[in-house]
Amino acid sequence: MKYNLLTILGPTATGKTGLAAHVAAKINGEVISADSRQVYRGMDLGTGKDYGDYFVDGVEVPSHLVDIEAAGVHYNVYRFQTDFINVFGEIQGRNKFPVLCGGSGLYLEAVLKNYRLIEVPPNKELRKELEGKSLEELTEILKAMKPELHNDTDVETDRRAIRAIEIEKYYAEHPQEDSEMPNIQSLNIGIDFDRNIRRERITKRLKQRLDEGMLDEVQRLLDSGLTPEQLIYYGLEYKFLTLHLIGELSFDEMFSKLEIAIHQFAKRQMTWFRGMEKRGTKIHWVNGHLPMEEKVEEVIRLLKS
Known part of the structure; x- marks a missing residue:
């Protein structure tokens, strides 16, 4: 195989984690998350940690760089690149295949383009x-x-x-x-949905997560000692739900503003991915409407080609 990494990317609510786990299960792989917020413990529903997606036929696919930091810490792309290098080596050392999965464009490109990232102190x-x-x-x-x-x-x-x-x-x-990034040869898979369908999926998922207790999650984080300002820093769900909980937005205002913000975020993600293509990163776009089995077969076919 000419590849030593599989990268599955796409905007929010496109089913990246599920596809990554299903492919990993087929190729003796492990998943590495490339999500700038899923690194935080206790920030689950708001960051879209779909733990159930890591189970394929009742067996959990190993995952990495999820729940590795306390909420309130400022994780960054430098830390991610360093952590990726370590995990990538560990997975290869176990003769497993690394599957990078996420929607944080800068994090993905830091790996795929081998950005030179050193934590530089002020002079x-x-x-x-x-x-x-x-x-x-x-x-x-x-x-x-x-x-x-x-x-x-x-x-x-x-x-x-x-x-x-x-x-x-x-x-x-x-x-x-200088960071010693391994020689990455990645097959990059993007999950593609029609814009209107993507919007419907985002809205449906937002309602589902609110029903599952996302407001309670944010309240628990506030009760744990995090300030509203700290949670607002993380944006999107944590920003608008916090503003609702501290009385600055009604529930309907919160939902409307958050829904719009997530749609805008997904659009920015797609703009970034198109920019990656212009900067020389080849992305094979797979139809998100296909059944899981067909998507998995297509990805494996491309891996072996």
């Missing part, structure tokens, strides 16, 4: 030295350190340019800290 002396320089001057300094500027946002503002210079200086002084 107060350098910041003081650069203070007062114009954006043009800062841009020239950055170009001298990094001749090819692939990311124009690095020089959108003085603050961003200073941070970019700070990062490049740290890289130059600490080359040994």
Whole structure:
């Protein structure tokens, strides 16, 4: 097989986890979650942890990078890439096949494009030295350190340019800290639904999770000592349900605003995935309407091709 990773991606509410688990069960695999919020313990319904999806014919498919952090901690893409490298190696060491699954585009691309991610601390002396320089001057300094500027946002503002210079200086002084990403050869599968169907699935799932106790989950998190501000930071379900629980939104207002926000989020996810394709990542889109068995067969056929 020419691949050493299977990646299953797609916007929210498209059944990624179920497909990943079913394929993993067929190919002696284990699932690695690429979801920026499912890492948190106690944040289950709001992040869409469908634990039941990991069971295939009554047997649980092993999963990783779910429930690894306490709610309130700020997990980030650097941490994810580091954790992925470790888990990927462990799975291969057990002669299992890694299946990456998620909808967080930046997390997925950090693996598939091998982003160079190092946790760079602030350099107060350098910041003081650069203070007062114009954006043009800062841009020239950055170009001298990094001749090819692939990311124009690095020089959108003085603050961003200073941070970019700070990062490049740290890289130059600490080359040994470069992340050693394994050689990834991934088959990338996207789950495709018509936009209107996707919207219907999102609304149906939102109602289902509210019926299952999502409001109670958020209340438990507040009761555990997390502040409303901490929960609002996580956005979407946690933002709007918290605003309802603290009396700033009625239930109907909460539902309406949250429904719209999730639809917008799914649209942004698709925009990111299309951007990944433009940046050179090949994605094979599978019809989400197909029965599970047919989707699994299609994925395995592509893996073996």
